[in-house]
Each structure stands twice: as structure tokens, then as C-alpha cells.
Amino acid sequence: MGQIAGKSLTELKRLLDRGEVSALEIITSFKEQYESDRKKPVPLNGYIEFFSDAEELAVKADEARKTGTSGILEGLPIAVKDNILISSRKATCGSAILQGFTAPYSSTVVERLMNEGIIPVGRTNMDEFAMGSTCEYSVYGSSKNPVNREYVTGGSSGGSAAVVASGQAPCALGSETGGSVRLPASFCGTYGFKPTYGSLSRYGLVAFGSSMDQIGVISGDPDDIALVISVASGFDSNDFTSEDVDFSALFPLKRMRLKGKKIAIPEELSGEGIDKEVGIVLERFCSWLRSEGAVPERVSMPLLKTTVAMYYIIAPAEASSNLARYDGVRYGLRDITGNNLEDLYVNTRTKGFGDEVKRRIFLGNYVLSAGYYDAYYKKAMQVRYLLKKELNRILEEYEYILSPTSPVPPFKLGSKIDNPLSMYLTDICTIFANLALLPAVSIPAGTTSDGLPVGMQLTGRMFGEKGLLRAAKTWFLKGRRGEI
Amino acid sequence: MKYEVVIGCEVHVQLLTKTKAFCSCENRFGGIPNTRVCPVCLGLPGALPVVNQKMIEDAVLAGLALNCKVASVTGFDRKNYMYPDLPKGYQISQYDMPVCTGGKLDIETGDGKKSIRIIRLHMEEDAGKNLHLEDGSGLSYVDFNRCGTPLLEIVSEPDMRSPLEAVSYVQGIREIMKYLGISDCNMEEGSLRCDANINLWIYEDDKRYETPISEVKNMNSFKAMRNALKYEIKRQLAEWGEKRLTLTDTGKVTRGYNDRTGETVVQREKEEEADYRYFPEPDLKPVVITKDLEAEMGKRVGELPAAKRKRFVSQYGLKKGAASVLAASKALSDYFEAAAKGYREPVKIASWIITEVGGYLNTEGLTIEEFSLPPENITKLMEIVDSGIISSKIAKKVFARMAGSGESPDTIVKKLKLNQITDRDKLEGFVAEVMKENPQSVADFRKGKDHAIKFLMGRIMKLTKGRANPQVAAAILREKLGDG
Numbered sequence: 002m003g004q005i006a007g008k009s010l011t012e013l014k015r016l017l018d019r020g021e022v023s024a025l026e027i028i029t030s031f032k033e034q035y036e037s038d039r040k041k042p043v044p045l046n047g048y049i050e051f052f053s054d055a056e057e058l059a060v061k062a063d064e065a066r067k068t069g070t071s072g073i074l075e076g077l078p079i080a081v082k083d084n085i086l087i088s089s090r091k092a093t094c095g096s097a098i099l100q101g102f103t104a105p106y107s108s109t110v111v112e113r114l115m116n117e118g119i120i121p122v123g124r125t126n127m128d129e130f131a132m133g134s135t136c137e138y139s140v141y142g143s144s145k146n147p148v149n150r151e152y153v154t155g156g157s158s159g160g161s162a163a164v165v166a167s168g169q170a171p172c173a174l175g176s177e178t179g180g181s182v183r184l185p186a187s188f189c190g191t192y193g194f195k196p197t198y199g200s201l202s203r204y205g206l207v208a209f210g211s212s213m214d215q216i217g218v219i220s221g222d223p224d225d226i227a228l229v230i231s232v233a234s235g236f237d238s239n240d241f242t243s244e245d246v247d248f249s250a251l252f253p254l255k256r257m258r259l260k261g262k263k264i265a266i267p268e269e270l271s272g273e274g275i276d277k278e279v280g281i282v283l284e285r286f287c288s289w290l291r292s293e294g295a296v297p298e299r300v301s302m303p304l305l306k307t308t309v310a311m312y313y314i315i316a317p318a319e320a321s322s323n324l325a326r327y328d329g330v331r332y333g334l335r336d337i338t339g340n341n342l343e344d345l346y347v348n349t350r351t352k353g354f355g356d357e358v359k360r361r362i363f364l365g366n367y368v369l370s371a372g373y374y375d376a377y378y379k380k381a382m383q384v385r386y387l388l389k390k391e392l393n394r395i396l397e398e399y400e401y402i403l404s405p406t407s408p409v410p411p412f413k414l415g416s417k418i419d420n421p422l423s424m425y426l427t428d429i430c431t432i433f434a435n436l437a438l439l440p441a442v443s444i445p446a447g448t449t450s451d452g453l454p455v456g457m458q459l460t461g462r463m464f465g466e467k468g469l470l471r472a473a474k475t476w477f478l479k480g481r482r483g484e485i
Numbered sequence: 486m487k488y489e490v491v492i493g494c495e496v497h498v499q500l501l502t503k504t505k506a507f508c509s510c511e512n513r514f515g516g517i518p519n520t521r522v523c524p525v526c527l528g529l530p531g532a533l534p535v536v537n538q539k540m541i542e543d544a545v546l547a548g549l550a551l552n553c554k555v556a557s558v559t560g561f562d563r564k565n566y567m568y569p570d571l572p573k574g575y576q577i578s579q580y581d582m583p584v585c586t587g588g589k590l591d592i593e594t595g596d597g598k599k600s601i602r603i604i605r606l607h608m609e610e611d612a613g614k615n616l617h618l619e620d621g622s623g624l625s626y627v628d629f630n631r632c633g634t635p636l637l638e639i640v641s642e643p644d645m646r647s648p649l650e651a652v653s654y655v656q657g658i659r660e661i662m663k664y665l666g667i668s669d670c671n672m673e674e675g676s677l678r679c680d681a682n683i684n685l686w687i688y689e690d691d692k693r694y695e696t697p698i699s700e701v702k703n704m705n706s707f708k709a710m711r712n713a714l715k716y717e718i719k720r721q722l723a724e725w726g727e728k729r730l731t732l733t734d735t736g737k738v739t740r741g742y743n744d745r746t747g748e749t750v751v752q753r754e755k756e757e758e759a760d761y762r763y764f765p766e767p768d769l770k771p772v773v774i775t776k777d778l779e780a781e782m783g784k785r786v787g788e789l790p791a792a793k794r795k796r797f798v799s800q801y802g803l804k805k806g807a808a809s810v811l812a813a814s815k816a817l818s819d820y821f822e823a824a825a826k827g828y829r830e831p832v833k834i835a836s837w838i839i840t841e842v843g844g845y846l847n848t849e850g851l852t853i854e855e856f857s858l859p860p861e862n863i864t865k866l867m868e869i870v871d872s873g874i875i876s877s878k879i880a881k882k883v884f885a886r887m888a889g890s891g892e893s894p895d896t897i898v899k900k901l902k903l904n905q906i907t908d909r910d911k912l913e914g915f916v917a918e919v920m921k922e923n924p925q926s927v928a929d930f931r932k933g934k935d936h937a938i939k940f941l942m943g944r945i946m947k948l949t950k951g952r953a954n955p956q957v958a959a960a961i962l963r964e965k966l967g968d969g
Contacts (some may be wrong), residue, residue, distance in 0.1 A: 086531045099530070106524050108531060205531040212767035241535045241769050319767055322565050325574020326528045330627070346567060369565070369762035378764060 005030035007168040009222035024076025028059040035169045043150045047163035049141050051123040058120045075118030080170035082161050083124045086205040087111050094207050095127040095139035098353025099333045108205020110216050110233040117232050126160030129355045131209045133157050134427040138357045152411040155188030157181040162189040165219050172220040178210040180431025182217030183443035187406035187456025190445045193219045194226045197464045198438035199244035202237030208323040210316035213435040223473040227252040257471035260294030262400040269305040270404035270430050279405045282447035282455040304388045308432045314368050314381040321365025389437045396462045404430045406443040406456035434460045442469050487688040492651045493643035496658050497636050498668045499676040500543050506610045506635035507534030518628035526633035528572030533768050540635040543667040545782045548585025548606045550661045555779050559584040560771040565762040569627050570613035578609035580763040592653040601654050602642040609636050648714035652707050655679050664790045672706050683717050696721045697735040703742045713742035801831035816853045824860035845888050866894040874904050907954040916961045919944045
């Protein structure tokens with residue numbers, strides 16, 4: 002059987018289905034992995050909480066498998082970002098303001114997975130309310146990059162990427178608003194997938210930038226992602242923006258014949274501003290694509306220069322409204338040391354939110370306020386419309402858009418935390434997919450000379466998840482054959 | 486001093502949809518606090534709104550009844566402000582894509598008919614209710630049962646020139662909403678709320694001066710509305726005399742009406758007015774209103790109460806009072822017209838429906854929509870009375886039975902043998918007549934031919950069309966034969 006921790010969800014499913022391993026053995030093995038890491042001098046700090054009853058649930062899953070009442074994911078573990086609700090579990094979004102909040106209901110994605118028997122094993126660390134690119138803005142402290150613990154995991158789903166990359170979970174749910182799944186996947190050397198906006202229900206995902214938020218999946222194996230998406234996707238009557246897509250046949254993935262497929266590489270994301278070592282990995286990735294018969298071409302997409310500006314208007318605007326509900330009146334932190342209602346609001350929110358969250362609330366309220374709305378929010382939405390149109394036009398001609406996932410390789414903890422603007426620029430390659438609602442996958446494509454992971458990103462057409470994941474699988478198989 | 490009163494109204498109407506505007510909670514007045522709530526209307530993290538289609542239909546229906554133009558696409562926006570009764574920190578409302586625009590409502594004034602122009606009609610959700618304890622504890626509680634109740638906001642042009650006109654306008658709105666069955670418009674329960682904007686145009690030295698606008702709130706009855714507006718006129722005149730302030734000096738002031746003192750008091754000055762930072766609600770895609778839906782709702786609007794009232798008087802000869810009662814509800818007026826169809830005395834039917842049907846519904850606590858008795862049965866019952874078979878007193882008994890059981894009046898009359906003639910005096914008349922016309926048979930019987938009585942009974946039955954009670958008739962016949 003070999004070691005369990007480190008195996009993918011699909012491998013474990015195969016073993017479980019054949020009865021070669023029990024759910025209890027699987028969960029215990031991942032738990033041990035987590036426990037042993039916690040004892041290290043610098044723990045990864047990927048999990049905020051590993052559920053103490055996970056093994057009990059595994060025993061039940063083993064029974065269900067015996068009695069033939071099991072779902073297709075029965076007994077398989079998954080780690081869940083701290084902003085995706087699981088009924089009767091805590092959910093804090095890495096924030097002090099949600100301390101003590103227990104979810105009274107499950108998110109649709111978790112519910113669908115649990116209906117098939119999956120066991121959420123723990124909550125993973127994240128930048129507060131998913132606002133950040135390093136997983137350093139968490140009330141629980143930063144997560145560390147498993148490849149080198151002096152480095153950031155990337156964010157905001159840093160905990161999810163860290164537990165997957167370190168074998169503490171085979172697979173994890175993260176969430177994206179501007180690259181929060183793909184960036185940490187890239188920094189930690191795993192696959193990270195953001196579905197098309199609307200493919201997965203947002204019900205029960207704590208809102209940040211509602212027009213871009215989307216649950217994503219992190220794993221070392223594209224087939225895991227396909228398996229999770231196939232179960233969790235599709236129309237949800239609780240989410241008015243969810244789409245009636247059918248990805249039930251997504252798993253198992255076939256490899257993609259890339260021969261003759263045209264791939265667009267935006268000039269704006271492949272030259273100036275891109276780290277040299279990242280550029281080298283991009284070139285190597287292009288060589289591989291050519292060797293498969295694909296045709297990568299450089300294409301100018303000037304609007305991509307505006308995405309960071311656009312994003313840091315739209316996302317904070319929506320966030321300022323979405324975070325208004327954390328007022329100390331009904332749940333979470335509540336500071337009643339003041340004298341009146343305004344004191345309750347001010348004291349609770351001053352104490353409960355971290356600096357980055359406050360920064361974005363200020364930004365958002367500013368761009369929405371009377372007299373500034375037209376100049377900022379409205380203009381950003383207009384440019385967003387143009388961007389969508391432009392990218393969709395390019396994707397009619399090209400199969401994918403290829404770029405690095407991040408302009409830079411993983412950087413050291415603390416190196417950008419005092420420079421928000423340089424932090425924001427980390428998102429320059431990922432944001433356009435969120436703004437244009439497109440599906441995108443980060444592929445572990447190589448390393449720097451220091452051995453730090455570098456991810457390449459393929460972005461596909463609206464609801465083109467299948468084609469994207471099959472391309473990722475093709476790369477994955479190549480790696481398995483030892484060709485890279 | 487020559488002056489004109491200028492009034493515009495914002496009317497909020499709570500819809501009677503089964504469920505709330507954006508979730509599936511029951512939509513009903515009152516209840517134990519915080520029992521009709523769910524994650525959506527409580528604004529819990531991760532919860533998302535879903536548009537209630539019935540609310541859209543009701544809004545289109547109301548808009549068409551108010552002669553509005555219906556939008557082909559309507560969108561929702563967030564109105565951002567923090568208050569404990571507003572759990573999300575924003576209200577879902579409509580800003581620049583309201584469902585209906587540009588309508589009018591005709592009112593009766595002393596000088597005849599007058600059209601009040603309607604600027605727009607939009608949908609939004611109601612807030613919860615703050616309850617402030619008055620036990621000295623200083624504690625406040627929030628009841629979220631009302632939170633998420635669908636509202637229509639109807640905004641008029643400042644076309645009204647007196648408190649009386651303003652009251653007529655709101656009464657007109659109320660009549661139509663009730664007629665369409667989309668709201669019960671109960672001002673005391675708050676299912677109809679009106680804010681009035683009022684100021685004066687004062688003509689002095691060939692110039693027109695506009696006094697500061699007061700937005701008057703908290704008018705919980707038509708009487709309160711009339712008094713509040715009358716008070717405002719007096720107050721603004723006095724203020725003009727004293728300070729000569731104009732609209733450009735102070736802008737708009739929000740004032741609350743106090744029913745006890747009969748005065749209005751300042752609630753909010755213009756400087757304190759909130760910046761609501763409206764932006765399109767990202768959780769809800771714009772809703773398309775098809776031409777089919779508009780046509781269907783147009784058909785449902787049909788003839789409105791005012792026109793119907795007139796027609797009932799001219800077509801059926803009803804008195805104004807009866808016409809008003811029947812025309813106030815679409816279901817009731819349809820019921821009346823169905824029953825009156827093909828019956829020569831509609832006035833009689835009208836009074837039957839108002840007193841008997843109305844009384845029955847009242848005691849049973851039913852609405853006319855829930856009344857299962859086909860209107861044709863009322864017509865039939867009237868005809869039975871007309872033919873003299875039963876008296877109108879008996880008819881009330883028949884009605885009580887058929888309202889409960891749904892049986893036809895014929896069946897009930899037969900079952901209860903209400904059609905038999907048992908009255909001795911009446912039967913004696915028939916017996917005498919038959920004996921007089923058949924002297925031979927009478928003579929035969931008296932000679933001992935017993936069978937002759939059968940023949941005579943046969944004649945009695947024929948004469949009464951079978952309605953004579955045979956036992957009573959036979960007894961009388963034997964008596965009379967014996968007498969000879």
C-alpha cells in the first residue's frame with residue numbers, strides 16, 4: 002500500500018474502492034502528518050483547526066462502505082478554507098471579528114461533497130477575509146511555504162496550498178477573488194483551479210468581492226480537481242448567479258491533444274515586469290507546448306495593464322458593502338465598552354478587522370461615495386466590460402491564454418507586508434480571469450535555481466473547464482513519465 | 486398672502502407574497518420575534534439572495550395598474566447604511582433600473598378629476614424592527630421577522646396641492662393594491678406607509694419663494710396624514726413669516742409626525758443625510774421582463790375599481806354603496822358578475838352576495854378567493870325562490886348548507902324535502918279542488934269503492950306537480966271524504 006499521506010484524492014479513492022485501505026487509516030495518516038508538523042520548530046500553520054472528530058467520521062464512512070450505503074467520495078479527506086461554511090463548525094475567515102462564529106448551515110459546495118461522503122478534516126489558514134496575496138494577514142499568523150519555510154505560501158488560500166503541498170491533505174478547497182487559489186498553488190508547487198464564475202455555487206462562501214468570488218480546488222493531481230468539480234458544480238437554487246452547467250462527466254480526465262491548438266501569450270504578462278527565472282520557466286513550458294504540436298503566439302492585450310487598477314476599485318467596493326454586516330449586533334466579536342450604537346460599531350470593527358481589511362473598506366467606501374462613483378466604480382465597470390469582450394474575442398481564436406501565474410517566484414515572509422502596492426502587483430497575472438469570469442488553472446511548471454516552485458497559468462473559455470483540466474492532465478502525465 | 490401647497494408622496498406597499506423577497510421564509514405580519522428568519526434574511530456570512538418571481542409579477546401588475554411603462558430589464562442595487570434592523574448593512578433596492586416608470590393615477594377633487602404623475606415604482610426589501618425596552622434598562626432588541634418582506638416604493642411627482650389631494654392619492658393607491666390582491670395596505674400594521682414631501686410656494690412682490698421641503702414620516706392613518714400635512718402648512722407659513730428661509734437656504738429636512746401632539750418634529754437635517762453608496766447588487770443578475778409576462782399581467786389588471794364602480798351602477802343599476810363594495814376586490818366583482826349573468830334582477834344578487842356571502846366569509850374567516858361555491862349556484866337559488874318553491878327565509882338555510890357542502894341548491898331542496906307542500910291550509914285547498922272536479926270518484930269512494938282514493942290522490946299530486954306531502958294530503962282527503 003505504501004505511505005498514504007502524499008497520495009492524491011483519486012489514488013486514495015482507488016485504494017478505498019478496492020478495500021485496500023480504510024477511511025480511518027487515511028484520516029489517521031493525514032492527521033499524524035499534521036501533528037508531527039506542528040511539533041517542528043517552524044510549523045507550516047496550514048490548518049487553523051484539524052477537526053477532532055475526523056477519525057470518528059472515518060469510522061462511520063468505513064461502516065457505510067461495508068453496508069453499501071456509501072457515496073462516491075465516502076471516507077475521503079478534504080481540507081476547507083476558513084471562509085467556506087461547514088454546518089456546526091467554526092468559520093472565521095482568518096479574522097478576529099468572526100471569533101466565536103459557528104456556521105448554522107453548510108455551503109452548497111461542501112454539502113454536495115459531503116452528500117457523497119467526503120470528510121472535511123480541517124479549516125485552513127487564509128488572509129483575513131481573503132484579502133491578501135501571501136497568507137500573512139491572518140489573525141492566526143502566517144502560513145509557511147512547505148518548500149522553504151522562510152517563504153510565503155502565497156495567498157489568500159495559503160493554508161490550503163500548504164496542507165496539500167506538505168501531504169497534510171490530498172486536496173483542499175480554496176476561494177478566489179483575484180487569484181487566491183492559483184497564486185498559492187503556484188508558490189507551493191501544486192495545481193490550483195478557479196472555475197468559471199457561476200460553475201460552483203457561492204452559497205456559504207463568505208463574500209469578499211461578490212462579482213468575482215468563486216470556490217476553487219488545490220491538489221497535486223488535476224484528476225482530483227476534476228472529481229471535486231464534477232460533484233460540486235452546477236446550478237444551485239440558493240445562488241442566483243450560479244449556472245446550469247453539467248460537469249458530471251469531467252472525471253476521469255483524458256489527456257488533451259494539443260496538436261494545432263493556438264495558445265495566446267499576452268505580451269503584457271510575459272516581458273517587462275516578469276522575473277527572469279519565471280521567464281525561463283515560461284520559455285520551457287512553451288517549448289513543451291510546441292513539442293506537443295501546439296502553437297504558442299505572443300499577442301498584445303493592452304487592457305491587461307489596467308486589471309490591477311480595475312480590481313482594486315471593484316473588489317474593495319463590493320467588500321466594503323459585504324463586510325458591513327460585521328457590526329457586533331448579531332454574531333462574532335462584540336465590543337460593548339462604549340456608550341451607544343456608534344461606539345458599538347466603531348469599537349467592534351476597529352478591534353475586529355486587521356489593517357489590510359480596513360484599508361480595503363476605506364478604499365471601497367471612497368470609490369462608491371457620491372461624487373466619486375462615476376470616476377472610479379462606474380469607469381472600472383465599463384473597462385471591465387471591454388476586457389471581457391476583448392478576452393472572449395481572443396479566446397475565439399486561441400484555445401488558451403498562457404502566462405506565468407505570478408510575475409515573481411515565492412518571496413520571503415515579511416518582505417512585502419509593509420508595501421501594499423507591491424503586494425497588489427503580485428496579482429497582475431491572475432486578476433484578469435476573475436474580472437472576465439473565465440476559468441483558469443495554475444500548473445506547477447518548474448522551479449527557480451533555488452528550487453522554489455514556479456507556476457504557469459492557462460486560462461480558458463467560459464465554462465471550458467474540461468479543456469483546461471485536460472491540458473493540465475497532459476502536463477501531469479508528462480511529469481509522471483519523468484520527462485520534465 | 487398668496488401661496489400654493491406642493492406635496493409629493495413616497496408610498497411603500499408591503500406585498501402579500503407567500504415568501505419573502507429574497508429567501509423562502511414565510512412572509513406574514515407579526516409572529517414570535519425572530520421565528521420567520523433564515524441565513525439569508527438574517528444576513529449571515531455566506532448567505533445569498535434569490536429573487537422571488539412573484540414579487541416581480543406583483544410589481545409589474547401594480548405598475549400597469551398605475552399606467553406605468555414596464556422595463557424590459559430591471560436590476561437591483563445595494564443601498565448601503567448601517568443600522569441594527571438591517572442585518573446585511575445594506576438594503577437590496579433598485580436605483581437606476583426600476584421595474585416601472587412614468588405612470589399616473591387619477592383622483593377626484595372638488596374641481597373634478599385630476600391626474601397625479603408617478604415618477605417610478607421600484608422593489609426593495611423591508612428592514613427588521615428595533616424594539617427599545619422602556620423599563621429603564623436601556624436595552625434594545627431587534628426582531629427580524631419583517632426583514633426581507635417585499636416592498637413596492639411608489640414615488641409621485643409633487644403634483645398634489647392640498648392635504649386632501651394627498652390623502653385621495655394614497656387612498657387611490659391603496660384601493661388599487663387591495664383590488665389587485667397584492668397588498669392588504671393596512672396603515673396601522675405598516676403594510677402601507679407614506680412619506681410626504683411638502684413645501685409652500687409663496688407669492689410675494691411678483692416673485693415666487695419656495696419654503697424648505699419637509700419630508701414628513703410616521704403618518705399611520707389617513708387622519709394622521711391629513712393632520713400632519715395641515716400642521717406642516719401652518720408651521721411653514723409661520724416659519725416663513727419669522728425667518729423667510731427658502732429651499733436653497735436649508736434644503737430638505739426630515740420631520741416625524743407625533744399623533745399625540747399633532748405636531749411634526751425634526752428628525753434629520755440635510756447635512757446628516759447619509760451617502761447610500763448605491764451600486765449594482767452583484768449577487769443578483771438583472772431580471773428580464775418578457776412581453777408575455779407584461780401581457781399576462783396586463784390582462785390581470787383589467788378594469789380598475791373606479792371604472793368598475795361606474796359600470797356597475799350604469800349596467801346593473803346598483804346603488805353606489807353596493808357597487809363600491811363589490812368593485813373593491815377583483816375576485817368579488819368577478820363573482821358578482823358571474824352570478825348576475827343571465828339573471829334579471831342583479832340588484833337582488835348583489836345584495837345577496839354582500840350580506841349572505843359576505844357574512845358567511847366573515848364568520849368562517851375566509852376570503853372570496855377561498856370560497857368554493859360556484860356563483861351559478863347563487864343564481865339557481867334565486868330562481869328557486871322566484872318560482873315560489875321556497876321562501877327567501879328558507880333560501881338562507883339552503884345557502885348556509887350549500888356554502889358548507891358545495892351541493893347544488895336543487896339537491897339540497899330535494900334532500901331536505903323543502904319543496905313539499907305540508908301546509909294544511911294550502912293542502913286543504915288542493916283537496917277541495919280535486920274533490921270538486923271529480924264528483925264521480927268521490928261518490929264511488931263513499932259507496933265503498935276504496936280504490937277511488939288512489940285516483941283522487943293521483944289528481945292531487947298532478948295538481949301540485951308532485952310537491953304535496955302524500956301523508957298529510959291523504960289524511961286530509963280521508964277526512965274530507967268522511968265528512969260527506
